[in-house]
Amino acid sequence: MARARKPAARLSRRAVEAMVAVVVASLVCLLAGPYLYRLYQRERLRQGAQEISTMLLAARLTSLKLNRQIVLWFDPVNRVVTGWADDPPYNFIQDPDENTLLRFKIRSGIHFRYAPGGDRVNGPDAISFDGYEGNPDLVDRVVFRPDGTLFAPQSPNSKPPRRPRAVTAAVPFGSIDCNPDDSCRGIYISDRPDGGYEANRNTFRISVNDFGPTGRVTILKWLPASEGANPRETNYVPPPWKWVD
Amino acid sequence: METHSREIVQRRQYDRRTGAAFLCLIAGTNVIPWMELLLGETSTSELLAPSEVRIAVGTCVLASLLLIGTWLSGRYSAIPEKPWIRRPRRAGLQFSIAAAAGNLLLGGIVRFLGSGALYGFPAALALFAAAWYLIVLPLGVLAAFSLGRAGRAPGRRKEPDSL
Numbered sequence: 001m002a003r004a005r006k007p008a009a010r011l012s013r014r015a016v017e018a019m020v021a022v023v024v025a026s027l028v029c030l031l032a033g034p035y036l037y038r039l040y041q042r043e044r045l046r047q048g049a050q051e052i053s054t055m056l057l058a059a060r061l062t063s064l065k066l067n068r069q070i071v072l073w074f075d076p077v078n079r080v081v082t083g084w085a086d087d088p089p090y091n092f093i094q095d096p097d098e099n100t101l102l103r104f105k106i107r108s109g110i111h112f113r114y115a116p117g118g119d120r121v122n123g124p125d126a127i128s129f130d131g132y133e134g135n136p137d138l139v140d141r142v143v144f145r146p147d148g149t150l151f152a153p154q155s156p157n158s159k160p161p162r163r164p165r166a167v168t169a170a171v172p173f174g175s176i177d178c179n180p181d182d183s184c185r186g187i188y189i190s191d192r193p194d195g196g197y198e199a200n201r202n203t204f205r206i207s208v209n210d211f212g213p214t215g216r217v218t219i220l221k222w223l224p225a226s227e228g229a230n231p232r233e234t235n236y237v238p239p240p241w242k243w244v245d
Numbered sequence: 246m247e248t249h250s251r252e253i254v255q256r257r258q259y260d261r262r263t264g265a266a267f268l269c270l271i272a273g274t275n276v277i278p279w280m281e282l283l284l285g286e287t288s289t290s291e292l293l294a295p296s297e298v299r300i301a302v303g304t305c306v307l308a309s310l311l312l313i314g315t316w317l318s319g320r321y322s323a324i325p326e327k328p329w330i331r332r333p334r335r336a337g338l339q340f341s342i343a344a345a346a347g348n349l350l351l352g353g354i355v356r357f358l359g360s361g362a363l364y365g366f367p368a369a370l371a372l373f374a375a376a377w378y379l380i381v382l383p384l385g386v387l388a389a390f391s392l393g394r395a396g397r398a399p400g401r402r403k404e405p406d407s408l
Binding site: 028032042239 | 261265268269272273275276277280281283284287288289290292293298302305306309312313316317320
């Protein structure tokens with residue numbers, strides 16, 4: 001007598017449908033994941049730039065409101081920004097009797113780093129507001145006079161920027177040129193801690209009073225030469241920005 | 246007779262697999278234009294509002310659920326004597342390719358023009374959402390229903406050689 005054949009194991013209809021649903025959901029997550037990660041990285045950097053810009057504006061407004069000199073000191077190692085009203089003898093250092101008026105923690109994931117170039121994270125050009133009253137040790141601080149104007153830093157790396165030689169579609173009105181010697185003042189934040197001169201990284205420059213005592217705070221983004229920057233210029237441009245991911 | 250019924254079962258399984266693959270294609274390409282729209286917004290100085298991210302991600306999730314639901318309804322709903330989709334397999338493939346192409350086209354337009362470059366982001370979002378909800382999503386839903394129906398009524402294929 002022939003032995004009855006055992007029916008082949010089959011997945012039930014419900015199981016197949018559940019599998020299809022899981023596969024579709026997984027595929028959607030798989031495709032959306034990289035997009036959302038890129039979005040998160042870009043937003044983190046943009047948000048960091050906006051926060052620093054807001055801090056500068058708050059410091060300027062405080063100087064106007066109190067009619068006192070306000071110093072905003074960036075501590076890139078501890079990622080803290082501290083602001084205080086500087087009293088005579090106006091030494092740009094927070095003395096024990098000078099209370100903290102503004103305090104802000106820099107979010108993680110953004111790095112103080114100049115672009116282009118191989119300058120390291122928290123390097124000397126990362127926050128180029130250096131040198132006051134002939135003292136080169138007074139670095140990484142933005143100083144507003146009682147009338148809200150910027151107390152110009154004196155170090156060679158903290159000069160005011162130049163206007164670009166040519167205004168193009170990629171370098172629109174409102175852009176700056178940091179040449180010669182990549183020496184213009186600003187607070188530079190990047191999304192990547194590593195990479196050399198030609199590294200693909202996104203870098204924002206936050207600064208104030210670029211072209212005169214207007215008190216205007218600007219957020220500009222580095223435009224690599226490959227993206228259309230003017231020849232022999234280091235251009236930082238206003239939006240619309242191009243990203244390198 | 247037994248061979249013939251086994252053939253039909255195999256065809257149905259084949260059609261189900263094809264249907265599932267095309268369902269993945271539609272759901273997968275649905276993500277592209279919405280995410281390109283969000284990424285395009287990062288070229289401006291305005292930060293993305295949480296509601297904008299919620300709209301984009303939520304739409305992708307809801308569209309996937311809708312596609313799966315429609316696919317299931319195609320599998321379970323009774324086939325009328327004169328169905329309005331006569332060749333569900335072919336219609337499913339055509340609609341899915343059209344939906345995927347629509348998604349890729351929209352994504353390409355958003356990437357090329359940059360979201361909000363012409364009219365500002367809110368207007369661009371409204372235009373984009375109108376195009377997607379009125380054209381691409383209905384195509385995807387039709388495709389999903391047809392693919393589900395095709396799993397029940399296998400398409401015409403080459404008959405096996407009779408011995």
